[in-house]
Amino acid sequence: MFLASDNTGPVHPNIMQGLAEANDGFAMGYGADAIMDTVRAQVREVFEAPEAAVYLVATGTAANALALATLCAPWQTIFCTPVAHIHEDECNAPEFYTGGAKLTLVPGGDKMTPDALRRSISGEETRGVHGPQRGAVSITQVTERGGVHSLDELRGLTAVAEEFGLPVHLDGARFANALVALDCSPAEMTWKLGVDAVSFGGTKNGCMGVEAVVFFDPAKAWEFELRRKRGAHLFSKHRYLSAQMVAYLADGLWLETARQANASCARLAEGLKARGCNFLHPVEANMIFAAFPRRIHQKLHAAGAQYYVWDGSLEGDDPDEMLAARLVCDWSITPERIDAFLAHFE
Known part of the structure; x- marks a missing residue:
């Protein structure tokens, strides 16, 4: 993803x-x-x-x-x-x-x-x-x-x-x-x-x-x-x-695609919030800046869901150290893909 x-x-x-x-x-x-x-x-x-x-x-x-x-x-x-x-x-x-x-x-x-x-x-x-x-x-x-x-x-x-x-x-x-x-x-x-x-x-x-x-x-x-x-x-x-x-x-296609991207981002943000992620900036459009544990990053990468921007090293002694990530939703991301991404936080 x-x-x-x-x-x-x-x-x-x-x-x-x-x-x-x-x-x-x-x-x-x-x-x-x-x-x-x-x-x-x-x-x-x-x-x-x-x-x-x-x-x-x-x-x-x-x-x-x-x-x-x-x-x-x-x-x-x-x-x-x-x-x-x-x-x-x-x-x-x-x-x-x-x-x-x-x-x-x-x-x-x-x-x-x-x-x-x-x-x-x-x-x-x-x-x-x-x-x-x-x-x-x-x-x-x-x-x-x-x-x-x-x-x-x-x-x-x-x-x-x-x-x-x-x-x-x-x-x-x-x-x-x-x-x-x-x-x-x-x-x-x-x-x-x-x-x-x-x-x-x-x-x-x-x-x-x-x-x-x-x-x-x-x-x-x-x-x-x-x-x-x-x-x-x-x-x-x-x-x-x-x-x-x-x-x-x-x-109005340009407005439709923007609404889709923003709505997808809101769904992702709600899921991350429910899983205890720390938000570094308010989520107001289609971009999320959040921090979650290194072990979750490692799990996402192992599952092939590593295509996002993150700070810090995935290799480290503390699996619970919080590493920041930038997540951006485009118009095409489906609810199913968002839910599949969030499933790795379980």
Whole structure:
């Protein structure tokens, strides 16, 4: 059973069908395909943003790095948390694509607080030409610890950014999981709160590999196009990105898969709680951080259920030592698989 990441799951059949249909005949390349026109209309409708500029790339790293490069000059700094994906897991791609903009880590956990953000922003632009200038604020939703910012929490952060005239980027690799957890609209979670650009994820939620970058101010559109091409992320056979996003958004599939993933995670969390596991972070979407004894980890590995992320060594003298694990549910995990995983805790 694979619980290491929602990247490990299969592509949803509807999206595979969309790819098969797009594979018929010929289509213009580089985003000029007719399917992309449908994508733009869909995304604008979903976000209630008729003027939004909408672009597709194949990876979340490209979406984040190119969006931030469009929002941030090389001599500026991007404000994010110490565990943000752009800091921990993107091999300095934001610094590379921005041409040298640094990251300023706002003290705290997986969520910034307005006070901490204000202090961090105030701490920059204090050395004139010698120091970094203030740049974009990047917020992760769902966070890397499985947390979901409430609308009030997001509003507090965007208000601080507005005080300093800074743009706001939302890393939404798990955007749909956060949205269904909050039971709000995409507009309420983004531009209505002051978000300027969003990386709208699809790959972790049933797609083969596609992310949308949405700018609510179309003034940034041409620059992003140039950066995407220059950065080698403009697909020639772009229709295969477009086809995924069309199928993903059609008839609310993206919300259905997110609800399935979140519901599976809730079932798993309830089972772990009943078995006395210690939770390291609240379970709010489709990610669990919990600790359970080494002997359980060993039992899971012996049974072939080892495909998850854990801390510490499986070899040790104390079978009851608690080792932390990260468990992530994707849209395809069934109740039977969850129950089979939990059975190893008996």
